[in-house]
Amino acid sequence: MKRFPAWSLFLACMFAPALALAVDLQGPSVWIPAAVSDRGRDIDNLYMHIMYIVIAIFVITQGLLLYSIIAFRAKPGRKATFTHGSTGVEVILAVVPAIILLYITVASVNLWKLVRLKQPDDHPVRIQVMAEQFSWNFRQAGPDAVFGTPDDVISAGEVAVPVDRNVVFYISSKDVIHSFFLPESRVKQDVVPGLLGRVWTKWNVIPVWDLASQKRVLLTLAEYEAAPVAVSGYKLNSEPNPVKKWYQFSDSARINYLRYHYDRDPEAKLLVLQNGKPVKVPPQYVLHYFEIACSQLCGNLHFAMRGTVRVLPPDQYEAWLKAQQPDDYLQSKWTGIWDKFHPEYDRAL
Amino acid sequence: MSAETVNAVVDLIHPEPTSFFRKYVWSYDHKVVAKQYLWTSLLFMTLGGSLAMLLRWQIAYPNQPVPFWGMLLKGHFVFDASGAISPDGYLQLTTMHGLIMVFFVIIPLIVSAFGNFLIPLHIGARDVAFPVLNALSYWLYLPAGLLMIASFFMVKGAGEAGWTGYPPLSDVAGAVAPVWGMNLVLIALFLAGFSSILGGINFLTTVIRMRAPGMTWSRLPLTTWAQFITAIFQVLATPMLAAAGAMLFFDRVFHTSFFLPHGLVIGQSEPVNTGGGYPLLWQHIFWFYAHPAVYILILPSMGFASDILAAFSRKPVFGYRAMVISLVAIMGLGFVVWGHHMFVSGLNPIMGMAFMVSTVFIALPSGVKVFNWMGTLWGGAIRLEPPMLYAISFVSMFIIGGLSGIFMAASPVDIYIHDTYFIIAHFHYVVFGATLFAVFAATTYWFPKMFGRMMNRKLCYLHWGLTFLFFNMAFFPMHFLGEAGHMRRLMTSTGYEFLNPMAPWNEFITLSAFALGLSQIVFTYNFIYSVFFGDPAPANPWESATLEWTVPATVPHYNFKVIPTVYRGPHEYSSPEAAPADWIAQNAPPKGAAH
């Protein structure tokens, strides 16, 4: 039999993932967006624990596979060992993974309880979320803390929450199943029509845009207070990134890789705050936001079902609440659908 | 059952056909039915793969006109007026790619095609238990597949609610554009499911009642064992899909409300359905079927790999008993883990916890299998023939697919990666990486028996190298997309700032996927050329020990002239009994026997 040096090709291909890794990126080199809540960091922690275990198993198993192919290749005179297996080895190879899996299970159960079962009760900010094809509607109770009253604060596509406070979202849908996904908070929950879901999180950083580097940075409340931050007067723009990669084979097929930047809005009044007071210095940061995504297929414009959540210092949060002027159309969605069909959703709070 | 009786059964049921119609169209011969399934499912694979190419184009180059096809079909099919893929078209592509690949490619290919061909040959039978049913199940499958294709030509196109078809999106009028496209898909699935159930009944009866003398349960080749367990899944789980599909069909056509709650408002209007149902009900029934279906997609491949690894390592399978027990364990656990698809779906978190525990522990039997495959290689005399190379790649890819599954089993982590590309990477590593490599292994391994000719070795090596490389380049980076939170079924990610850094990866994946698709031309050419012009194969080119290799290269109509008597297990390679050869056929009489 003619021998094909297939193992060398096999060896080369084993590194295909590594090869793929080596392709440089234009964005951050670590893909996981930074977690912005304690529970989010817990999830990342568990993720990394599993990752270490998995990488170890991956290297051992694939290595052994490769070693076997090379070491036990058929050669003239080589005879295979005649064995039907070994119960001892089998038992060890079943028990060791079982112990590892048990560890993962216990860690997961404990975290799952925190994330899904222990709803915070320290007067959290309560926000109703009504999903529809293809936008997010939000309602906050307003000063009287009762939903379904005229002083409710209603917004669509964007919601504001205060930093360092627990926020509970009461989520439901008016049409199909959506999924309420806060990537940086590691929160995701399907929004099912006819069901009232609850998720909670606590943002402990404020997203701002660094005007010098044109990048989003995350500040704690103390850091935010100390720096000059523009709370109005800037607008976000985007433009296609002109960088061309070696594998982009034609100009017509250029990907829409966007680059975002803030520019001074000549028509808006500029207000820069530092330590809670207006200052005249040029701002270092502009208030930015986190994104809300829909992660369950919800129709043809699913890809466009994006929302934003502004995490604000307490004073800016109050200002935001006051500034919301909902129109009758938005109001009618709440009174005409949420309150009409599911009155129990308000009682459930 | 006595050998004499078996002979009588087959002689009577289908004497060798003489007309073209009875020989190739309405054939009762399991080998012909197997080939019908093989060719049809390979055709569907071309279709399903092409759909994937189109949707990959859209993700990498959003709203750019598709070269050639977009120009040709402007404003038709899934294209908009500019020749780019429309939002509805994109969803139709994802939906139909998934449905076609699962129900019309992988299941017919690994279960119906290879199961039909191999089970009777493996157990020393002349045909399956119910040959008429067998023909019927193919002729249910084919029209079902044609209905799937027909759904593209309905007004506003094919189904577009994802292959999981979650209501209300798949259910209520106005949520998605297509109406009859979706209904046709449901009818097609019902037919395909029925075909699958009939096949399962056939295989179970065949394996239970038609084993040759001496073919005890502990001497069955592992392929047949895997097919047996798969058939149990098919018989007991598939009716659940049929039931769910029927209810959805009722909702869509008769406006019942099984899956629709009160108070739905689609856009500005309330649907005609009165409501009162439960969207999650569908998910429970669907996943009660679809999780076992995931095992239908992988178990036969595990069987192929077990037999092929043993044959080319020239060693018995390491821990045959453990292999069988793990199959049975997977079957048992497979029915109680469906909730892990629903961790973030609104399922009660306490239930989620229970499902997490059962899910984590279904990794154990799979782990046992991986270790046993490695044990089979260890100490062998490995012949790196094409089937072996494919089979080892199966193990390698299955390890990656299995390990990424652990992340999802840990439900808190799943919250983040659920419905992201991490999931896509995971199941493509299992279903494409593992199963399709096993299919390539099985095709190259049994090709000589199926067509009496050999495939070209060099082209096999070339195809393996290209596929292995480009498969990993296409699907491994999807893990990174998932880590970045990139949602699945997203026509374009350009709208999201947090996904913007991932755009180059999307392009990289698309180019790799195109290369992967093109690489399959090598295999297609090799396959078709070898069927007609390949070198004539010897009866047992791989020196394998199972029964199918004891019959002539071109298998006669009745498989076995005399029903063989089996004396030993399926993988007695390098047994001292066989010396000086390193293999001994299952039906070779022991030395010193009366024969």
Place this chain on the structure above:
Amino acid sequence: MSDAAEHHVTLSPAFHKDRRAMRLLGIWLFLGSEVMFFTAFFGAYIVARSAAPVSVVMPLEKLWGALNTVVLITSSLTMALAVLYSKKGDRDRTGRYLALTFLLACCFLVVKAIEYTHHFQDGNFPSHDIFFGFYFLLTGFHGLHVLGGMITLGILWWRNRRGDFNKDYNDPIEIAGLYWHFVDLVWIFLFPALYLL
């Protein structure tokens, strides 16, 4: 039909025994599959009913349902007798009881049709509410099974008349019997679930 080729040939009892075992296994597996099919419907129905207010009762006429129950149970009996006599090789009686079973099945469908007409006249279409949805779903699929059974019975009656079956070879009737008892059993569950609870 595989059996069509077989009936012309005289076969040894051993052959029939093996073949019978296969066929019985096949039909039991098929019935197992059917059980799962109806289990999905019943499971969904139980979920819907248990979440509904206690006062909700299906507005169905119990009398018609009870009548149909009696009809189906009787048909099960006649079917059992047909199987019994076919085993004894009594072709006339087998045929008679097959025909009787067929007629009872007709009765069942006629009663069902009357009921359906009443529902439609009252405006109770499947879309009326979730319970009528389940009612039509369950009885509809059960009715389809009855219809399938009737076609089988018709074919068997005809084949019996032609003389296909004898003492040694009567598996199709036995299998059809098993199937028919299953269809009957489904109704035994349906009747209380839909009419009484």
